[in-house]
Ligand SMILES: Cc1cc2nc3c(=O)[nH]c(=O)nc-3n(C[C@H](O)[C@H](O)[C@H](O)COP(=O)(O)OP(=O)(O)OC[C@H]3O[C@@H](n4cnc5c(N)ncnc54)[C@H](O)[C@@H]3O)c2cc1C
């Protein structure tokens with residue numbers, strides 16, 4: 001570890017490793033620090049990623065693939081379900097290996113990667129601009145300078161907060177998650193289908209998933225809205241589901257975590273700091289999937305950082321180009337997903353069940369999204385009113 | 399103010415280390431940044447904690463609770 005770098009990236013999750021690697025490939029000197037002793041562990045994820053959208057960042061390799069998904073099944077409380085084709089092939093990965101490989105690629109691109117090294121604070125100059133990181137590495141304190149600090153420290157990001165970014169989400173825009181890695185699902189598992197289970201009585205303001213990880217093994221997890229998490233915990237809701245559906249399964253691992261679902265922060269950049277991935281709330285505001293989006297955000301931030309440092313002007317005004325790129329690509333789509341989540345939150349369980357039932361009777365494989373929605377609105381005309389905010393985003397009926 | 403004179407609602411946020419997964423979910427929702435992971439231990443800064451109870455309400459496993467003030471922490475807690 002040197003005393004000064006062009007860029008310090010805090011956090012070696014997928015976003016941090018991609019940001020660090022792209023900066024190094026752009027010719028910058030880069031330090032990537034990770035507070036855990038081992039990259040990728042413990043896993044805090046259901047491990048579903050899109051194959052095509054991942055390919056630019058890492059060669060698709062069977063050594064980190066646990067399952068290949070061909071379709072999604074959305075279930076209502078009555079057990080009826082709709083089968084939806086994925087928009088692209090989905091993979092269930094082993095994130096321990098996946099995250100490790102991404103960090104390995106960064107190291108091979110010339111990034112200095114150090115684990116068991118935690119950012120403890122930021123160094124600022126007299127004007128308040130961030131010019132480095134105070135860190136503790138293997139028990140020793142260091143001050144390391146940088147032109148730009150990239151906060152890739154996940155949903156618990158303190159770096160973004162120390163830099164003054166407004167990262168605390170409203171409780172209504174925060175998912176609390178809990179998951180079991182289960183084996184012995186009693187032949188109920190379809191190894192190529194990801195299941196989603198809807199219904200506020202089993203997962204208030206959230207959903208339950210069953211993502212296969214092999215023949216008889218799956219990530220079975222839940223997210224619930226933090227605003228409605230005070231009646232029972234996420235674990236209690238998941239236990240009820242598992243007792244009902246998989247009473248004889250064994251639990252090989254447990255995961256807990258939180259995910260902001262606000263849609264990306266209004267400001268992801270401030271003097272000397274750029275936030276990426278969960279630290280910038282880049283996860284999907286409906287499903288909370290954040291691996292792919294974080295890698296894309298990281299790449300966008302790195303491109304701007306490389307250009308800024310090369311031209312000698314890394315002022316906030318210049319770094320803001322990253323926010324413009326993100327908003328241009330995702331803002332409209334993410335506001336639609338955000339509105340869709342709010343709409344589902346307002347629906348009763350009976351309504352959700354009726355909708356799943358209606359769609360389950362349609363030949364959706366032969367229909368466009370617009371045709372499906374028109375058919376749904378014909379059966380449930382009141383939904384047109386509930387869907388106003390969603391339709392106003394201009395995305396779904398085009 | 400002595401601890402026995404403190405108002406009834408006085409409490410501090412207590413972490414049950416046997417239940418906590420150190421997942422960090424509570425860290426993100428704390429408005430004054432009073433709860434954080436340090437070397438995979440969860441710490442609460444009782445001085446800055448405003449006792450808003452956000453973290454207690456959302457912990458996925460009930461690892462946080464309102465504990466009555468003890469003499470050891472009462473001098474730290476802001477009322
Ligand atoms: C239960 C659950 C299930 C999920 N399922 C999915 C899914 O199926 N698909 C999907 O796409 N997304 C899923 N997500 C979301 C996904 O896990 C995140 O969006 C993704 O991990 C974000 O990547 P990141 O690199 O931004 O952050 P992280 O992967 O969280 O990485 C941040 C890293 O920063 C490190 N760090 C933090 N603070 C410091 C510090 N001060 N100093 C040094 N290092 C630090 C952390 O140790 C961590 O390694 C799930 C989340 C949860 C909680």
Ligand code: SF4
Pocket residue numbers: 256413417418419420421422423424425440456457458459460461462
């Ligand atoms: S949310 Fe609960 S389990 Fe997670 S770190 Fe906080 S106290 Fe521990």
Ligand code: SF4
Pocket residue numbers: 411427428429430431432433442446447448449450451452453454
């Ligand atoms: S009670 Fe509120 S202020 Fe105190 S640690 Fe919890 S979230 Fe933070």
